[in-house]
Amino acid sequence: MGPKKCQSISRRRFVKTSAGVVAAGALLGKRAFAAPRPLKIGYVSPETGPLASFGETDAFVIDQMRKKIQGGIQSGGTTRQVEIIVRDSQSSPNRAAEVAAELIKSEKVDLMLAASTPDTVNPVSDQCEINQMPCVSTDAPWQAYFFGRGGDPAKGFDWTYHMCWGVDLLSKIKCKMAGLVPTNKVVGLLEGNDTDGNLDSDPQKGYPPALQAGGFKVIDPGRFIMSSTDFSAQIAAFKNAQAEVLFGDVPFPVFSTFWAQAAQQGYKPKIAIIGKALLFPSTMESLGARGKYLSSELMWSPVHPFKSSLTDQSARQLSDAYEETTKREWTQALGFRHALFEVGLDVVKRAQNPESAASVIEAVRTTKLATIIGPIQWQGPPPNPWTHNPVKNVCTTPQVGGQWVPGKKWMYDFVVTDNETYPLIPKQAEMMPLPG
Numbered sequence: 001m002g003p004k005k006c007q008s009i010s011r012r013r014f015v016k017t018s019a020g021v022v023a024a025g026a027l028l029g030k031r032a033f034a035a036p037r038p039l040k041i042g043y044v045s046p047e048t049g050p051l052a053s054f055g056e057t058d059a060f061v062i063d064q065m066r067k068k069i070q071g072g073i074q075s076g077g078t079t080r081q082v083e084i085i086v087r088d089s090q091s092s093p094n095r096a097a098e099v100a101a102e103l104i105k106s107e108k109v110d111l112m113l114a115a116s117t118p119d120t121v122n123p124v125s126d127q128c129e130i131n132q133m134p135c136v137s138t139d140a141p142w143q144a145y146f147f148g149r150g151g152d153p154a155k156g157f158d159w160t161y162h163m164c165w166g167v168d169l170l171s172k173i174k175c176k177m178a179g180l181v182p183t184n185k186v187v188g189l190l191e192g193n194d195t196d197g198n199l200d201s202d203p204q205k206g207y208p209p210a211l212q213a214g215g216f217k218v219i220d221p222g223r224f225i226m227s228s229t230d231f232s233a234q235i236a237a238f239k240n241a242q243a244e245v246l247f248g249d250v251p252f253p254v255f256s257t258f259w260a261q262a263a264q265q266g267y268k269p270k271i272a273i274i275g276k277a278l279l280f281p282s283t284m285e286s287l288g289a290r291g292k293y294l295s296s297e298l299m300w301s302p303v304h305p306f307k308s309s310l311t312d313q314s315a316r317q318l319s320d321a322y323e324e325t326t327k328r329e330w331t332q333a334l335g336f337r338h339a340l341f342e343v344g345l346d347v348v349k350r351a352q353n354p355e356s357a358a359s360v361i362e363a364v365r366t367t368k369l370a371t372i373i374g375p376i377q378w379q380g381p382p383p384n385p386w387t388h389n390p391v392k393n394v395c396t397t398p399q400v401g402g403q404w405v406p407g408k409k410w411m412y413d414f415v416v417t418d419n420e421t422y423p424l425i426p427k428q429a430e431m432m433p434l435p436g
Contacts, residue, residue, distance in 0.1 A: 035081075036078060036080060037355075038080065038081040038082060038083045039075065039080050039081070039082045039083070039110050039111075039348055039354050039355070040082075040083045040085060040107060040108065040109040040110050040111075041082060041083070041084050041085070041109060041110065041111050041112075041113060041344055041345075041348070042085050042087065042100070042103035042104070042107060042109035042111070042112045042113065043058075043062070043084060043085065043086050043087070043112075043113045043114070043115075044086075044087050044088075044089050044096055044099055044100055044103070044112070044113075044114045044115075044120060044124045045058055045086075045088070045089060045114065045115045045116045045120060045337075046088065046089045046090065046091040046116050046117075046119075046120055047086075047088035047089075047090075048088055048090050048091065049089075049090045049091025049092065050091050050251040050252065050253050050254075051089075051091040051116055051117055051119060051120070051251060051276075052091065053252060053279070053280040053282060053283055053331075053333075054115070054116035054117065054120075054139065054279075054280075054333055055088075055116060055333075056280065056282065056328075056331055056333065057322065057331055057333045057334040057337050058086070058337060060322055060325060060326055060334070061334065061337040061338050061341060062084055062086060062341075064311070064338070065084060065310075065341045065345070066084060068310055068311065069082050069345065073345065073348065073349055074349060075348050075349050075351060075354045076351065076352060076353055076354050076355075080348075080354065082345070082348065084341075085103060085107055085109060087099035087100075087102070087103060089116075089119070089120045089124075091119065091120075092119070093119050093120070093122070093123045094123070096114075096119065096120045096123040096124050097123035097124070097126065097127050100112065100114070100123065100124040100127040100128065101127050101131075104127060104128070104131045104133050105131070109133070110134075110348070110354055110355060110357075110360060111133075111134050111135070111136070111344055111347060111348060111360055112124065112128050112133050112134065112135040112136075113135070113136055113137070113340050113341070113344050114135065114136075114137040114138075115137060115138050115139045115333075115336065115337060115340055116139050116140070116333070117139065117140050117195075117196065117276065118140045118141075118144040118145060118148050118194075118195035118196060119194065119195065120140075121137040121138075121139070121140040121145055121162070122140070122144070122145060122148050122149050122195065124137065125137055125145070125149060125157075125160040125162075126149060128159050128160050129149075129157055129158065129159050129160050132158075132159055132357055133159060133357065134159055134347075134357055134360040134361040134364055135159060135160045135161065136161050136162070136163070136340065136343055136344060136347070136364060137160070137161070137162050137163075137164075137340075138162065138163050138164050138336050138339070138340050138397075139164060139299075139333065139336050140162070140164055141164065141165065141166050141167045141170060141196070141199065142162055142164050142165070142166040142390065142391075142394040142396065143166050143167045143168070143199055143205055144167070144195050144196055144199045145162045145164070145394070146162070146391055146393065146394060147199070147205070148195045148199065151391065151393070153391045153392075155392075156391055156392030156393045157392070157393045158361075159357075159361055160393060161364050161365070161378055161393050161394075161395075162393055162394050162395070163339075163340075163343070163373075163376050163394075163395045163396075163397055164299075164336075164394075164396070164397055165297075165299060165396055165397050165398070165399040166390065166394075166396060167199060167200060167205065167206060167207070168210075168390075169396065169399050169421060170275070170297055170399065171206075171207050171209075171210030171211070172210060172421060173297055173399055173400065173401045173418065173420075173421055174207070174210075174247060174273045174297070174401070175210050175211055175213075175214040175216070176401065176418050176420055176421075177271070177273055177295055177401040177417065177418050177431060178211075178214075178216065178245045178247075178271060178273060179214065180417065180418065180430075180431035181270055181271045181431055181432070181433045182270075182433075183244040183245050183270050183271065184242060184244050185215055185216045185217060185244075185245070186216070186217045186219060186241055186242055186243045186244055186245065187207075187211055187216045187217065187218050187219065187243060187245040187246070187247050188219045188221075188234070188237070188238035188241065188243035188245065188246050188247065188269070189201060189207065189208075189218055189219065189220040189221075189247050189248065190234060190246060190247065190248030190250060190255075190258060190274070191220075191223060191248055191249065191250070192223060192224050192225070192226045192228070192250055192254060193223035193224065193225055193226065194226055196249045196275070196276070197223055197249065197250070198223065200247075200248075200249050201220055201223065207247055208220070211247075216245070217241075219237060219238060219241040219243050221233060221234045221237040221238075226251070226254065228254070229257055230261075231257065231258045231261050231262075232261065232265065234258070235258075235261060235262050235265050235267045236265075238267055238269070239265070239266070239267050243269060244269050244270045244271070245269060245270070245271050245272075245273070246269040246271070246272040246273070246274070247273055247274075248273075248274045248275070248277075249274070249275035249276050250274065250275075250276055250277055251276055251277060252276070252277040252278075252280075252283040254277065255274055255276075255277035255278070256277070256283075256286070256287065259287070259290060260290075263290065268434070268436070269434065270433045270434055271295060271431075271433060271434060272294050272295065272434060273295045273296060273297075273401075274294065274295075274296055275296055275297055277296075278291075278294050278295070278296040278404070279296055279297075279331070279332050279333075280331050280332070280333070281328075281329040281330075281331060281410060281411070281412060281414070282328070282329075282331075284404055284411070284412045285410075285411045285412070291404055291411075291412060292404065292405075292406065292412075292434075292435055293403060293404065293405065293432045293433065293434050293435065294403070294404050294434070295401065295402065295403045295404070295417070295431070296402060296403075296404075297399055297400075297401060297402070298332065298399070298400050298401060298402030298414060298416055299332050299335075299336065299373075299397065299398070299399050300315070300332045300334070300335030300336060300372075300373050301315065301319075301330075301332065301335075301402070301414065301416065301425075302315050302316040302318075302319040302320075302330060303315065303316070303416060303425060303426050303428065304335065304372075304373070304374075304398070304425055305424050305425065305426075306370070306371065306372050306373060306374055307370075307372060308338060308339075308342060308371065308372040309342050309346065309369055309370055309371055309372075310338075310341075310342050310345065313372070315335060315372060318334065318335065318338060318372060319334065322334055329409075329410045332414075335372050335373045336373055338371075338372050338373075339371040339372050339373040339376070342369065342371045342372065343367060343369060343371065343376055346367065346369050347360060347363045347364050347367060348360070348363075350363040350366070351363040364378070365378055365379060366378075366379060368380070373397050373398070374387065374397050374398050375387060376395050376397075377389075377395060378392070378393070378394075378395050386398060386421065386422045386423075386424075398421070398422040398424075398425060399421060399422065400416050400418060400419045400420075400421060400422055400425050401416070401417050401418035401419075401431075402414050402415060402416055402417055403415060403417045403429065403431060403432065405429060405432070415428040415429045416428045416429070417429055417430065417431045418431070
């Protein structure tokens with residue numbers, strides 16, 4: 001009996017010990033061959049607040065990106081999973097800075113992306129510059145991005161890069177558009193006390209010098225606070241000067257209030273060219289009949305002759321996919337959001353060590369990519385005669401003039417009415433004066 005018992009115990013101990021060794025070996029093996037951590041891309045844009053129209057396409061684009069990269073990407077010689085972490089700026093510069101700092105310090109992102117006006121782009125970029133975080137941004141005039149952050153053209157920035165058109169191009173487009181309708185060439189300037197408003201009204205860098213060179217007289221009643229709800233003073237100034245042209249770059253809630261009061265007080269310009277407020281179909285629909293033939297810059301549309309480096313979709317195909325999925329009309333922001341992630345993912349793929357900020361920013365600097373909004377590169381000769389690098393950190397993108405006309409499928413269609421600044425983008429219609 002004794003020997004059998006000892007033998008049984010020894011066997012049980014052996015099995016138990018062996019199982020422990022196997023488990024330990026498996027654990028050690030798992031540690032030895034553990035997959036590298038996911039790479040993280042932070043993204044900040046206004047999902048809510050007065051600038052929320054700029055973020056309207058974000059959910060569609062980010063869903064598209066996540067599906068595209070769900071199997072991982074090749075980066076640094078191996079397959080890496082990529083997480084896209086989104087934060088809402090709530091249309092507040094202070095909030096934009098806060099969430100950017102959170103993404104950098106708590107989430108420890110490897111690359112930051114930001115979009116939608118200087119109110120978002122500038123504070124996010126500033127946080128990245130301070131914390132030596134590679135950052136790519138878009139959808140804010142480059143002068144507002146660069147000079148609004150105290151940029152020195154002789155030095156530039158080290159960690160933050162931007163891809164967008166500028167006020168110089170915008171002035172040229174708007175002046176040309178203003179000349180396509182017969183007027184007395186008196187322009188009323190509607191600009192608030194924010195980054196865009198202060199830049200646009202600047203006597204050297206803003207609209208005034210371009211307008212004056214084009215033979216226009218500028219009526220500038222001064223900056224108003226962005227929370228203003230009474231525009232009687234501005235309307236009176238424009239009426240007294242008989243300003244038949246209206247220029248401005250204001251959020252939609254501001255313009256909507258101004259436009260309603262202008263109608264009530266009998267101010268009827270022959271043409272109104274307004275940035276920010278008139279970029280999106282959702283806001284145009286809310287104006288009803290008062291939106292007919294309002295005009296703005298057109299930075300991207302289904303007729304733009306570019307395709308995605310990620311999905312191979314043309315501008316038309318991307319627009320159609322968005323409309324089919326969301327049951328909403330395409331917006332200009334769609335192309336710019338898609339292109340921003342094209343660049344971001346291209347950077348992460350090319351970085352020799354995607355966990356090294358120095359390696360990632362080098363990949364940003366050396367970007368040379370054909371995107372759905374046009375060619376993007378920050379170094380070397382311009383890819384064509386219509387784009388350039390005015391300062392170290394900026395790559396300009398195409399811009400043309402457009403107007404909202406009665407649509408067939410939607411209430412309004414945004415069509416190209418002036419393509420002089422980028423002839424490869426086809427003109428679609430002639431400029432029409434506002435209804436009398």
